[in-house]
Amino acid sequence: MPSLGNFRFRLYGLVALQLITALSAVALLERMAPAMRLILSENVYSLEASEDMLAVLASPGKTLDAERFDEAFVRARKNTTEPAEVPLLDTIEKVKASALAGDVSARVTVVRSILELADVNRAAMYERDRTAQRLGLGGSWAVVVLGLFGLAFGIIVIKSITTQLILPVQELTQVLLDWRRGDFRRRCTLGAKSGDLTHAMKTVNQLLDER
Numbered sequence: 001m002p003s004l005g006n007f008r009f010r011l012y013g014l015v016a017l018q019l020i021t022a023l024s025a026v027a028l029l030e031r032m033a034p035a036m037r038l039i040l041s042e043n044v045y046s047l048e049a050s051e052d053m054l055a056v057l058a059s060p061g062k063t064l065d066a067e068r069f070d071e072a073f074v075r076a077r078k079n080t081t082e083p084a085e086v087p088l089l090d091t092i093e094k095v096k097a098s099a100l101a102g103d104v105s106a107r108v109t110v111v112r113s114i115l116e117l118a119d120v121n122r123a124a125m126y127e128r129d130r131t132a133q134r135l136g137l138g139g140s141w142a143v144v145v146l147g148l149f150g151l152a153f154g155i156i157v158i159k160s161i162t163t164q165l166i167l168p169v170q171e172l173t174q175v176l177l178d179w180r181r182g183d184f185r186r187r188c189t190l191g192a193k194s195g196d197l198t199h200a201m202k203t204v205n206q207l208l209d210e211r
Contacts, residue, residue, distance in 0.1 A: 010157045010160060010161075011157065013153065013157075014153055014154055014157050017150045020146060021143060024139070024142060024143050024146055025139075025143050028135070028136070028142070028143065043081070043121040043125040043128070044121075044125070045079045046080075046081070046118075046121040047121050047122065048075075049072045049073070049076035049079065050072075050114050050115075050117050050121070051118075052068065052069075052072035052075075053069055053072045053073060053076070053092075053110075053114050054114055054115075056068050056069040056100075057069075057099065057110065057114075064100045066100045069100060070096075073089075073096065076117065077093075081124070082121065084120045085117060085120055085121070088114075088117045091109065091110075091113045092113045092114065092117075095110055164197075168198075168200075169197065171189060172200065172201060175187065175208075184208070184211075186208075187205045188204055190205075
C-alpha cells in the first residue's frame with residue numbers, strides 16, 4: 001500500500017521554507033545591526049568630542065577650561081577611525097596650547113580643524129547609513145522573494161492535498177454512504193487524482209463486489 005510520504009515531504013518542505021524565511025529576516029537584522037553600531041561607536045563619539053572642544057573655545061572670558069578641552073581631545077584621538085582624522089588631530093594637538101592661551105590665529109586654526117574633523121565623521125556616518133540601507137533593501141527583497149516562493153509552494157501543497165487526499169476521501173465517504181442507502185452498484189472512481197488512496201479505493205471496490 002502506498003504511504004503518505006509524499007504529503008509529509010511536501011508539508012515538511014513548506015515548514016522548512018517558512019523557517020528559512022524567518023531565519024533570513026533575523027539574519028537581515030543581524031547584518032544591519034553592526035553597521036548601526038559602527039555609526040555610534042566610530043563617529044557619534046567623535047562628533048561629541050568635537051562639540052565639547054568647540055564649546056570650550058566658544059566659552060566667554062580669557063580663561064578657558066583646558067582640562068575639559070584636553071579630555072575631549074583625548075576621546076577624539078582614541079576614537080580615530082578615519083584616515084583623514086589623523087592630520088587634523090595632529091594639527092589640533094600642535095596649536096591647542098596656544099589657542100587655549102588666547103592666540104587668535106591658533107584658535108582659528110583649531111576651530112577650522114575641529115570643524116573639518118566633524119565633517120569627516122559626518123561623511124563617514126552618511127556612508128555607513130547608506131551601507132545599512134543597501135543591506136536592508138537587499139535583505140528585504142530577499143525575504144519578500146522567499147515569502148512569495150513560500151506562498152506559491154504552500155498553494156501547490158494545498159492543491160495537492162486537496163486533489164490527492166481530501167477529494168479521494170470524500171469519494172470514499174460518498175460511495176459508502178450511497179451503498180448504505182441501497183445503491184449497491186456504486187463504486188469508487190479510480191483515476192490519476194486518487195493519489196495515495198488508490199489502493200484503499202480499490203480495496204473498498206473489491207469489498208463491495210464481494211458483498
